[in-house]
Amino acid sequence: MRHLLDIKDLSRKEIETILERAMWYKSLKVYPKTLEGKFVLTAFFEPSTRTKVSFQKAAMNLGANVIDFAPESSSLLKGETDLDTILTLNMMDFDCLVVRIRRNGAPKEFSKYVKMPVVNAGDGTNEHPTQALLDAMTMVEHFNTLKLKVAIVGDIVHSRVARSLTELLNKFGAEVRMVGPKGFVPESFEGVSLITNDLEEAIHDVDVIYALRIQKERLEESYPNVDDFFRTMQINSKTIELAPKHAVLMHPGPFNRNVEVSDDVVYSERSKILEQVKNGVFVRMAVLEFAMGVIEVESVRSMEASLAGR
Amino acid sequence: MRHLLDIKDLSRKEIETILERAMWYKSLKVYPKTLEGKFVLTAFFEPSTRTKVSFQKAAMNLGANVIDFAPESSSLLKGETDLDTILTLNMMDFDCLVVRIRRNGAPKEFSKYVKMPVVNAGDGTNEHPTQALLDAMTMVEHFNTLKLKVAIVGDIVHSRVARSLTELLNKFGAEVRMVGPKGFVPESFEGVSLITNDLEEAIHDVDVIYALRIQKERLEESYPNVDDFFRTMQINSKTIELAPKHAVLMHPGPFNRNVEVSDDVVYSERSKILEQVKNGVFVRMAVLEFAMGVIEVESVRSMEASLAGR
Amino acid sequence: MRHLLDIKDLSRKEIETILERAMWYKSLKVYPKTLEGKFVLTAFFEPSTRTKVSFQKAAMNLGANVIDFAPESSSLLKGETDLDTILTLNMMDFDCLVVRIRRNGAPKEFSKYVKMPVVNAGDGTNEHPTQALLDAMTMVEHFNTLKLKVAIVGDIVHSRVARSLTELLNKFGAEVRMVGPKGFVPESFEGVSLITNDLEEAIHDVDVIYALRIQKERLEESYPNVDDFFRTMQINSKTIELAPKHAVLMHPGPFNRNVEVSDDVVYSERSKILEQVKNGVFVRMAVLEFAMGVIEVESVRSMEASLAGR
Missing domain, CATH: 3.40.50.1370 (Aspartate/ornithine carbamoyltransferase)
Structure with missing residues (x-):
């Protein structure tokens, strides 16, 4: 299990691992069901239907179940904080949280309190x-x-x-x-x-x-x-x-x-x-696997040569 | 693969094929998983929850995965055209697009640009x-x-x-x-x-x-x-x-x-x-199969006799 | 098949059956797919995203398919009554309806007309x-x-x-x-x-x-x-x-x-x-099984001793 909160925290090696996996997926016609039995929760406090569809497709390509939590502005206005919402959802035993939110740094904050890996799908003006x-x-x-x-x-x-x-x-x-x-x-x-x-x-x-x-x-x-x-x-x-x-x-x-x-x-x-949109699905397949521990950095041969190549 | 955009474009034979298949499904208790592994995208730009549920149920009855793209009025107001939205979603590798939209002729327009079959779930005052x-x-x-x-x-x-x-x-x-x-x-x-x-x-x-x-x-x-x-x-x-x-x-x-x-x-x-509502699910099962090439017109014996019979 | 509309109608024995099943589920790491092939319809006329996620997770934990009907205020304003909406959805062959609605007693009313079991997920100021x-x-x-x-x-x-x-x-x-x-x-x-x-x-x-x-x-x-x-x-x-x-x-x-x-x-x-939130998923797993006839009161040994114990 590994949060994916921002690029800062990722090593070159980790980035290469994800990209190599994504490119491999792009070459396949049928995907292995590496996330079978897993439950992914998408929580888009700030709506973004395209990114949400991309994550949902990525998760389902690998056999995961996806449940979408669609926050109503009303219930958040009622006085519940977004952290309390996440802490509540955290009790329902999901294997991964994909979160988009307007508040800078919120995904990082959530990651300190929840027992599942958090994938940042965009937080305010901070990171994506x-x-x-x-x-x-x-x-x-x-x-x-x-x-x-x-x-x-x-x-x-x-x-x-x-x-x-x-x-x-x-x-x-x-x-x-x-x-x-x-x-x-x-x-x-x-x-x-x-x-x-x-x-x-x-x-x-x-x-x-x-x-x-x-x-x-x-x-x-x-x-x-x-x-x-x-x-x-x-x-x-x-x-x-x-x-x-x-x-x-x-x-x-x-x-x-x-x-x-x-x-x-x-x-x-x-x-x-x-092409960016197309690659988005493959990258998110790799990211979800990375977050849930399906792929490990150690097991992947170096791409540094080719990436830094030219 | 075959778009289903309007009645005009369907031959008698094609209509009979779809109706016969739908009636066969109505007679079954358990459905074959003819759409297993397929991904259906529902995109209802003009909301209609009943028709959407009917299509979703039809797709899932046959084992397909369904992802719903729920357009926010906001993102369309931001300047993205509906065609650009569809072109984006088209890159995410779906096997079928079910679309409802207020703009007359939009599904037909989309069908010219996308690589998946388009099923018209109602466009403006044009066709349903x-x-x-x-x-x-x-x-x-x-x-x-x-x-x-x-x-x-x-x-x-x-x-x-x-x-x-x-x-x-x-x-x-x-x-x-x-x-x-x-x-x-x-x-x-x-x-x-x-x-x-x-x-x-x-x-x-x-x-x-x-x-x-x-x-x-x-x-x-x-x-x-x-x-x-x-x-x-x-x-x-x-x-x-x-x-x-x-x-x-x-x-x-x-x-x-x-x-x-x-x-x-x-x-x-x-x-x-x-009864119309009930039949709607069976017709949509057949329509989805027709669009994705699971059923072919040629392989179906004529119903013309019985339809034109009386 | 058994509606779950209010606590009044449940016997002690039935309540014990549900609680015992829920506690058993809490002890498991992997759940039996007792609802495989079943279709659960969630219809939240009054929005409540947390309770909806809890029911969806419960159903999917047991292998059920879930379709969400998200009523637009618009379509209900157009003159369709909520009962007509439910009668329509009833024709699409779901195995269970989970309904939340502002109108007191509406789930009970629905239960008289539909052929599927109704689970009350909260009706107005009446019951939850x-x-x-x-x-x-x-x-x-x-x-x-x-x-x-x-x-x-x-x-x-x-x-x-x-x-x-x-x-x-x-x-x-x-x-x-x-x-x-x-x-x-x-x-x-x-x-x-x-x-x-x-x-x-x-x-x-x-x-x-x-x-x-x-x-x-x-x-x-x-x-x-x-x-x-x-x-x-x-x-x-x-x-x-x-x-x-x-x-x-x-x-x-x-x-x-x-x-x-x-x-x-x-x-x-x-x-x-x-802990209440966590238990919510397990209780709803048992409730869905109870409603769809997967667990029967008769087959469960008495918990009365322990519940009334102290």
């Missing part, structure tokens, strides 16, 4: 580790290494994805840059080589353009000229030419068509967006 | 093919033919059920009539022999009275005298006498007690309403 | 029999008898839990008292030996303090001095000293931290609150 793992899998598949130049583009300040991905890429020697409109990028960020408002500066020599969701309302409030944004910061058939020909486009979804990405690139050949 | 199939099964069971006189009564203009049912009945030589208050019936409708506001004219010699839901609010707005409606258009113990003794009452549900149907007929001996 | 059963199990485990002095504390007037628990305890010779602020306790209550507004009077010699949820809003309206309430009626580290050292604290959950119970007692050694 399975997203970073599936992103890494997608990059490794394409480039056969993580020693890459990656530019994260968009609303970075509010993004747990940016944090988890940067942590992970740093562990494997990638160079991470951040670019976005003023007010959307942090002043400084550990492990990031460049923070800028200039898209070209950020992406002219990258391997990966990693676009993040921008909420139009927020953009209109903070940005003097929205049309200007679309010309200079949106990833579209023009701005994507600022990057090298070999660079790929990624996005954690859901995306705003014609806000941060335009119709003409979102499903183009350079886009890995749907 | 599994409802028409279960209605046909109920009629065939009772009359042993579809060469029937059927009067559809009520709010026909807004009804996808009316459209799908008329399409289906036309294929098998039934005579379809439409009757309802002014503003609730179309000016013309292909394949319909009579459109009227006079209930007696419509039902005096029918085999089936098929009542549709009427929303009281809408009725009060459009109809000069609501009491008059209840006397002349509501199906109740008096007005049902306008039809022949052998005529049966059907309704797709949910019904408004004492609006379009009265307490004293809704579960009477002449009502097939609950 | 599985809660009383799990409470009894928790008491028997700790005290090895139900001949106990039990004080129910808090908002009793609005509590279905108080009613079911009192019924059950009365059957086994327990002494039940009720204590709460004015307006929160009934004037009289069958089978209750003391009704008071004085906490000390109620609990000075009890075995069990059974606290009920109090809604703060309601408290502020009805109670002249809320601080006074917290000093005299809240169960906290001071007021719990009014009870004997051996007395335990119970609560059906969810609780309002620092309203009816304080932080320092809620998970203290004297608290059985989490």
Whole structure:
């Protein structure tokens, strides 16, 4: 049993174990029922139907039973804390808790009190580790290494994805840059080589353009000229030419068509967006096995060579 | 693999195949696990809990796994199109998509982009093919033919059920009539022999009275005298006498007690309403098998004789 | 097949059968798949996600399939009665209906019309029999008898839990008292030996303090001095000293931290609150088997001796 709370706590070895297992699953047509008889509880305090479906599919692919706890805002308003809710559910003998919640650090807090492994499916602006793992899998598949130049583009300040991905890429020697409109990028960020408002500066020599969701309302409030944004910061058939020909486009979804990405690139050949979704199921299969102790780090041969290869 | 999008696209032969399979299932106590290992995704953008339960039960009766994607209005408001949502879910490797949605034609659109069969569980005012199939099964069971006189009564203009049912009945030589208050019936409708506001004219010699839901609010707005409606258009113990003794009452549900149907007929001996619900599960079992290629049209002996028999 | 609608209708023997089975399940690591192939329908018209998860886990522990019908307020507003909804679902061939609903007596009404056993998961202010059963199990485990002095504390007037628990305890010779602020306790209550507004009077010699949820809003309206309430009626580290050292604290959950119970007692050694939740799953496993005829009263040896023992 092993919690999966954030990328920080995972060793390179553990990450490699998970990615290797996920890639193996992707190569199979029929999956072994390694989680048969297990019960997985999904508790999404902050709704996210796509990530929930991805986890449910992953668990059921391996034969697990899944029960979804759908918190009503009402019952939480009634005065019960989210920790008390989790402590209650903890008494019902589940083998794994997959939790999404708005409160930063809540999954870590829960993990101290419950007897089952906790998998963080996104907590506030803190971490979204399975997203970073599936992103890494997608990059490794394409480039056969993580020693890459990656530019994260968009609303970075509010993004747990940016944090988890940067942590992970740093562990494997990638160079991470951040670019976005003023007010959307942090002043400084550990492990990031460049923070800028200039898209070209950020992406002219990258391997990966990693676009993040921008909420139009927020953009209109903070940005003097929205049309200007679309010309200079949106990833579209023009701005994507600022990057090298070999660079790929990624996005954690859901995306705003014609806000941060335009119709003409979102499903183009350079886009890995749907591949990320596909890999998400395989990564979560491995993560659930990792959390429930089905796969062990020790038993897996090193991937370091290939990951750090190029 | 075969999409089931509307009645138009189904041949007589295909309809017979589905109905025969559904009737066979109705005769069994234990069902073969023909969908074991399959994953069915239900995505009801427009909520309908009864139809969803019917599909879920049908899938699970045959051993399939079911995952429900419950779209939050929020995430769709955030700017993601319904097609992008479906394209995302499509990457998670489901074997069948059952979709209900308000937008006319959306299931057909989805079917062009996804790699799994799409079953239309109702799209806007367009089609509701599994409802028409279960209605046909109920009629065939009772009359042993579809060469029937059927009067559809009520709010026909807004009804996808009316459209799908008329399409289906036309294929098998039934005579379809439409009757309802002014503003609730179309000016013309292909394949319909009579459109009227006079209930007696419509039902005096029918085999089936098929009542549709009427929303009281809408009725009060459009109809000069609501009491008059209840006397002349509501199906109740008096007005049902306008039809022949052998005529049966059907309704797709949910019904408004004492609006379009009265307490004293809704579960009477002449009502097939609950039988329709029961048949719905069997029809959907067959439809899911049909969509996933478990049953093939070619392998089924003709039912044409019996259906067109009488 | 046997409905489980309220405690009133259960004999001592039946209650003992259920508790003994639940305790046996608690001792096992792997459960027999006694409900394999069965379909359980959960229909929570009044939402309660914890009780629903408990029933779902119980059913799936024994191999049953579970489908959840989640009533939309919209469809019920459209004019369909809850009975018509249930009659519809009844046609889809489920083996058991677990229902929660605001309307008192509705589960009993449903049971007259459906062909499957009905388990009441709480109806309005009427009954919540599985809660009383799990409470009894928790008491028997700790005290090895139900001949106990039990004080129910808090908002009793609005509590279905108080009613079911009192019924059950009365059957086994327990002494039940009720204590709460004015307006929160009934004037009289069958089978209750003391009704008071004085906490000390109620609990000075009890075995069990059974606290009920109090809604703060309601408290502020009805109670002249809320601080006074917290000093005299809240169960906290001071007021719990009014009870004997051996007395335990119970609560059906969810609780309002620092309203009816304080932080320092809620998970203290004297608290059985989490044990109640744990026992809930085992009791519901037994209840589902009982309802579906898997366990029979006749086949179980008497527990009367031990329950009435002390």
